[in-house]
Amino acid sequence: MLRVAIPNKGSLAEISAEMLYEAGYTGRKDPRDLHYSDARNGVEFFYLRPRDIATYVGSGALDVGITGRDLLLDSYSEAKEIAELSFGDSTFRFAGPAGSFSDLSDLAGKRVATSYPGLVGTFLAQAGVQSHLVKLDGAVESAVRLGVADAVADVVSTGSTLRKAGLDIFGPVILESTAVLISRDASIDGISTLMRRLQGVLVAKQYVLMDYDVPKKFLDEACAIAPGIESPTVSPLHDPEWVAVRVMVPRADRNDVMDKLYDLGARAILVSAIHAARL
Numbered sequence: 001m002l003r004v005a006i007p008n009k010g011s012l013a014e015i016s017a018e019m020l021y022e023a024g025y026t027g028r029k030d031p032r033d034l035h036y037s038d039a040r041n042g043v044e045f046f047y048l049r050p051r052d053i054a055t056y057v058g059s060g061a062l063d064v065g066i067t068g069r070d071l072l073l074d075s076y077s078e079a080k081e082i083a084e085l086s087f088g089d090s091t092f093r094f095a096g097p098a099g100s101f102s103d104l105s106d107l108a109g110k111r112v113a114t115s116y117p118g119l120v121g122t123f124l125a126q127a128g129v130q131s132h133l134v135k136l137d138g139a140v141e142s143a144v145r146l147g148v149a150d151a152v153a154d155v156v157s158t159g160s161t162l163r164k165a166g167l168d169i170f171g172p173v174i175l176e177s178t179a180v181l182i183s184r185d186a187s188i189d190g191i192s193t194l195m196r197r198l199q200g201v202l203v204a205k206q207y208v209l210m211d212y213d214v215p216k217k218f219l220d221e222a223c224a225i226a227p228g229i230e231s232p233t234v235s236p237l238h239d240p241e242w243v244a245v246r247v248m249v250p251r252a253d254r255n256d257v258m259d260k261l262y263d264l265g266a267r268a269i270l271v272s273a274i275h276a277a278r279l
């Protein structure tokens with residue numbers, strides 16, 4: 001059985017479980033269960049703190065896991081990133097009281113609060129800046145107001161937590177993070193199937209299927225507007241001057257593509273969701 005680590009709590013937990021469900025796996029019914037065996041798919045799931053997942057996978061205790069890139073890098077684990085999962089996007093940044101810091105060198109000799117001392121320590125050392133790291137478990141934005149640090153280094157998504165704490169971002173981006181699939185050895189039996197299934201779910205989320213009819217004389221121009229992944233499917237219509245086309249289009253581009261196809265002369269443009277895919 002493939003042994004898979006997935007987050008039991010936090011920002012990545014719910015979407016990870018949803019993605020696995022859409023990929024055809026069954027998971028725990030009780031949110032307090034720490035382990036679930038999906039015998040039909042030959043997979044055992046272990047529900048763990050996202051921060052600990054790199055440790056389990058890096059030691060070889062578990063074969064593969066879902067965690068954040070920032071947590072993987074903070075852990076110094078031997079696990080490697082084998083796929084991006086396109087959720088849990090965030091940036092990792094320095095922030096300080098408005099007007100107090102403008103660049104990285106201002107941190108020399110200062111106290112920096114973070115829950116990611118490995119990641120931040122390596123970044124500062126590589127930049128040649130000597131600061132004192134204050135390790136906190138969470139809610140690090142409060143550290144400045146409460147006087148235990150001069151600045152913070154933390155996950156930023158919308159920026160609203162920083163704003164509420166009166167802190168401004170400064171200095172370079174420490175890391176662009178996202179949810180990733182990690183493993184020590186991507187050739188372990190079953191990992192490629194899991195990866196293909198998860199990628200199928202991502203494709204289904206990121207693409208739509210577009211069908212339209214177009215005069216044959218505009219077919220090449222229409223295919224240039226929406227080239228698809230391999231190549232559009234073209235079928236004859238009863239009217240020999242027209243063809244029907246089916247093509248995958250990035251979900252975010254769908255309205256723009258529909259406008260352009262319509263302007264070209266395409267009609268009966270229909271968009272439908274993709275429920276599952278293997279490319």
Ligand SMILES: Nc1ncnc2c1ncn2[C@@H]1O[C@H](COP(=O)(O)OP(=O)(O)OP(=O)(O)O)[C@@H](O)[C@H]1O
Pocket residue numbers: 009010011012049050051067068069070071088089090138155156157158177178
């Ligand atoms: N607001 C957010 N938006 C997007 N991703 C986030 C956000 N907060 C955290 N993450 C990402 O989620 C991952 C795990 O962080 P998370 O905060 O969920 O775990 P945690 O701090 O251990 O759990 P909790 O916050 O419940 O104590 C990290 O990779 C982090 O980058």
Ligand SMILES: O=P(O)(O)OC[C@H]1O[C@H](OP(=O)(O)OP(=O)(O)O)[C@H](O)[C@@H]1O
Pocket residue numbers: 011137138139140141154155156157158159160161162
């Ligand atoms: O930029 P924002 O959209 O405001 O999101 C960023 C915040 O979200 C996370 O906190 P979380 O809720 O996980 O609490 P924690 O700090 O205790 O981990 C992160 O640590 C930031 O504090």
Ligand SMILES: [Mg+2]
Pocket residue numbers: 010138
């Ligand atoms: Mg958190």
